[in-house]
Amino acid sequence: MSGEAKRSAPNPAREPTGEGAPAHVAIIMDGNGRWAAQRGLPRFEGHRRGVEAIRRAVRTAGDLGIRYLTVYSFSAENWRRPAQEVSDLMGLLKRFVRHDLADLHASNIRVRIIGEREALAADIRLLLDEAEQLTRANTGLTLVIAFNYGGRQEIVQAMRSLARQVQAGTLDPAAIDVATVEGALDTHGIPDPDLVIRTSGEQRISNFLTWQTAYSEFIFIPTYWPDFDDATFRAAIEEYNRRERRFGGLSVRAG
8 A cells, every 4th residue: 555545534635735736636527518519519529629628627737736637537327328429438538548648648647547447348448558557657747537437336346355355364354444445446546636626517526536525625617628728727726725624623725
């Protein structure tokens, strides 16, 4: 288990950085379909424009000095969507990795993937593995892509892993604490999000980072994801910096 994972709430990595930006921002990218519908365009065009918004968000996060940016790209529940839309989303992922990976690597960005991979097609798994392996030594922004991810499913998998260790006699049940659970999650070694942004005006977390957002600040904005730009991102950070965070104790200025 990494040193970062051995912690108890609140996560020290989430304390104010003193640099005017949170250490970790997570984004629920919502509204691609509605953006397209408003313009009489196919849903695929909304998703395609959403990929462009990811590129903008990565650039802005780097400019602001944010250390971790997590994007909710495909949830475990998204498999319920029409087959053609799922196929389109998989195609966009492939194109993003193939076309953007070299640029991300050249920009010293590390890519980390969280979510269930076993059920994915072999070519998708290979692409995800390639992205992580190529960028694993990079020291700049860490881009965490939540793909085929669900917060509850992640916790279930973590519990199964710990149960197997208990059964094997390598883990004492009495020794299980917050740090033990965090070490079994997909996000082990990644600090919890300081700030979660959701676009499109919806105000729920939709099974995203269920464990990790226990102390996060939330900002819900009406902008559909394809229109999320540098100014919108910076405005959210300014709102975050105006907040006071208590972590169950005395107030702490966010920014």
